[in-house]
Amino acid sequence: MALYELYYWPMLPGRGEVLRMMLEDAGVDYRDVAREEGIEAVVKARQGGLGGVVPFAPPVLRHGELVLSQSSVIARYLCEPCGLAPRSEPGKLLADQHFLGWADLVGEVHDTHHPISVGLRYEEQREAAKQRTDRFLDGRLAQWLAHFEDIISDAGGVHVGPDITYVDLQARFVLRGIAYAFPKAFDQLRAKIPSLLALADRVEARPRLAAYLASSRALPFNEHGIFRHYPELEG
Amino acid sequence: MALYELYYWPMLPGRGEVLRMMLEDAGVDYRDVAREEGIEAVVKARQGGLGGVVPFAPPVLRHGELVLSQSSVIARYLCEPCGLAPRSEPGKLLADQHFLGWADLVGEVHDTHHPISVGLRYEEQREAAKQRTDRFLDGRLAQWLAHFEDIISDAGGVHVGPDITYVDLQARFVLRGIAYAFPKAFDQLRAKIPSLLALADRVEARPRLAAYLASSRALPFNEHGIFRHYPELEG
Known part of the structure; x- marks a missing residue:
């Protein structure tokens, strides 16, 4: 099992994207589970299938026995091991x-x-x-x-x-x-x-982030996510 | 100066109310500045008048040289000194x-x-x-x-x-x-x-929270805050 398992919508960059970026930037051992196994992995996580406290919504991170949700909590949790924490x-x-x-x-x-x-x-x-x-x-x-x-x-x-x-x-x-x-x-x-x-x-x-952004792992913005381009809204 | 200074809208219980409750429950030395000095104190805090990083919105907490905003960050900061932190x-x-x-x-x-x-x-x-x-x-x-x-x-x-x-x-x-x-x-x-x-x-x-809730320091819900009773919305 990878050190960190991330469960997030596999078809969009949304509230989970910063976590992907952090893990990629650090080059740590992680698995973006739903990108490999499909959206059912997210559904399973939301239904409590990972154990621990049932999350209200993705993203969800599993690290050993710890199952965390809320992107800001996960980001704070990951920032030290990813080398992205403030010093003081x-x-x-x-x-x-x-x-x-x-x-x-x-x-x-x-x-x-x-x-x-x-x-x-x-x-x-x-x-x-x-x-x-x-x-x-x-x-x-x-x-x-x-x-x-x-x-x-x-x-x-x-x-x-x-x-x-x-x-x-x-x-x-x-x-x-x-x-x-x-x-x-x-x-x-x-x-x-x-x-x-x-x-x-x-x-x-x-460097590692640039490699991620140039790879197929990085999802482009699209009209399934948070940032949607509807020309009629801006017009 | 009080140990903790809270800056929040003085006419409503909103995102700052949990902070008032925590400080009252702990019985620590704090000042609800805008309840004493008026709404101008909140305006001043939002304009950077407390030093430190200018907050986007209240509530704002000042503790010594530290000026914090975002209710969840302040609540997390206060939970140890207020005796309301989880153990692990x-x-x-x-x-x-x-x-x-x-x-x-x-x-x-x-x-x-x-x-x-x-x-x-x-x-x-x-x-x-x-x-x-x-x-x-x-x-x-x-x-x-x-x-x-x-x-x-x-x-x-x-x-x-x-x-x-x-x-x-x-x-x-x-x-x-x-x-x-x-x-x-x-x-x-x-x-x-x-x-x-x-x-x-x-x-x-x-006990201390009950005393607070029975006091004039605790503001009733009203139609200036987050929780508003508009009968036509529920009807």
Whole structure:
């Protein structure tokens, strides 16, 4: 059995993607189980088939007898063995805070195409989705990105200096996702977030991560995940 | 200066309420700054007036030179000094996981009355709010509560045994909030969540917490917070 087993949707990069990135960046022994065995592996995990506490939703990590869910908890758990932890205790708290900020932003992006219910298809909530997207792109997205731009400008180009940490990997993923989902709006914001864009490039240049991103293991953004490109929403 | 300074909206029990409950339960030296000085104290904190990293949103905790935001990070930081931490390392991870589950549920409740934007008033998004609430009360709420009921049934009446921890305080708050916001729907679910209801009662019977809840320091639920009772949404 691999040291770490990750259970996440095998057809999309979503809340589990930062965990894939961390494990790939570290080059540790892990298995992306549903990519090998199919989506049934995720269903099994959600039904408690891994033992331990039954998770509400993926991603789920199994490490020995430990079965964890919630991406921020798993990321925090993995950051030390992956060599992506901040050095100081206050730094660790701040990284967690920033990670949860990015997770809040991810939730807001998700709800642009699913404002009414996760139990309905996008096509069934398109009208509300357009309203929500308009509001999100009219100020809110810029507010979030300005917040993070200030943080990493102040901290020397990363969220919690001096080194790259797991929250920087998360930022890279979310930025690329937003650029995919809302290319017009994102293009208009680029000039305001030079530090964030430089950080995303720097993260992608890390050798093992670059190899992952160039491989078939890295899934492209698509309309099954959180970051969906529906031109009519941005239009 | 008090040992801990909490900055949160002074007119509502919301994401900061679990922190008030933890500090009151522990009887530690703290100041709920905006309850004394007014909402300007929260505005100042959000503008970076406390030093450190500028928070995106309240609650904010200041402890010496440390300035933290994100309620789950602050709760995790405070749980040791408040005597509300799980004993084992895996227990601490699970408590954090469960806390974030409750926080996800809180977010879903919030969006029942604000499905389009936090920048609009409820009255401006009432139609979508009705749609979202219908979906939330038709299955999703029951799914969340069944998840937590299973967890605490399995763990002996609390989330992470053997003792009461901070996540149990959070559960008590969210349960009371849901009962306030959706009394009809909640009444129909009561029979399915005996362990959760017993836990909420047990939390409220803790002497210092009982004194807090009976005091004017504890704010009643109202239509400024997360848990709002709009009869037309439930009808």
